[in-house]
Amino acid sequence: MRTNQLNNISIITMVMLFLSVTVAHAAGGACKGKVLNPVTDICWQCMFPVKMGSVTYGNGAESAPGNITSPVCACPDSKGILIMGVSTAFWEHARMIETVKDPYCFPVMGTGMNNPKPGYSSGENRSKEYGDSDFAFQQAHYYYFPAWSILRLFMDFPCAENKAFDLAYMTEVDPMWNDDSLSFIINPEALLFGNPVSQLACVADSVAATVTQPIDPLFWCMGSWGSFYPLSGSMIENNPLNVNAGLAARLLFKLGRETLLYxxxxxxxxxxxxxxxxxVKSNYRLQIARPVRGNDCIPIGRPSLIWGTAKNPPFGTANTSPDNFLWSLTRRRVCCVGYALN
Known part of the structure; x- marks a missing residue:
């Protein structure tokens, strides 16, 4: 009953959102998009490898996801009853992240809203020839997108998240995302890593992300994408692919710092x-879905030279604008599949 109520609330919310938005062309033609098709626009092989017990299925080139030390598990339920079962781990298609140059533009829904302050909080990308250093700024949106639940797949699988599609966070209304100084409130430790020695360590993180996965203890590094700090929408970078992938990862860090990410x-x-x-960087991977769909799920920090070829056409595509990106997020999921011992 509660699940149905939540679904109804989410549907009503989305209807109200669509009623409040204007079609992309009516908003000056800057925001273009195409409604996401979860069947064709998602890289489904990214759920592999899957591990159940001691058996791994799927791509053997990668390690099985999750912190599993034993093929069997025991967990208490909400009533304190011990559950014995099989340890299970896989990559779950759980969220969507948009990083856009056009404020209030929602490529995942193929539409956008009118900016109440035209020109304010818009994206920017400039190179050193126009200032002291490279600089870029983008807005971001965070969606609940449990693909299995939306498509009604594996509904009896206890590890699958049962939620509805929903817009959970948008940075246009977040002052800390739009101002580096305000972001210091939630990341004061940034002062410790704003030096050449700390940033030099990010070279090792970039190499590790290129070969396998990023180095979690180097938590201030995003490999070849730059630094996680500050937790705002600005970056010292002008490569659009690195900028947008980095801001998608930075939004995850920010949500975790605000206790909004689990x-x-x-x-x-x-x-x-x-x-x-x-x-924990290694627990997340990104797949580019807009402007051009990618076929890889990339770890945080992997160079765009490997995965970004022709993914951001200079004039966009028929259904997307350049520099408006949509990312499908897969996260590590570990759980205990079993039954209650009465």
């Missing part, structure tokens, strides 16, 4: 996930 790849007995003020 990591499902740490504790198999915590089905809702664990709050992570410091992002």
């Amino acid at each position: 990591d499902t790849g740490i504790n198999q007995c915590a089905s809702a996930g664990v709050v992570t003020p410091i992002l």
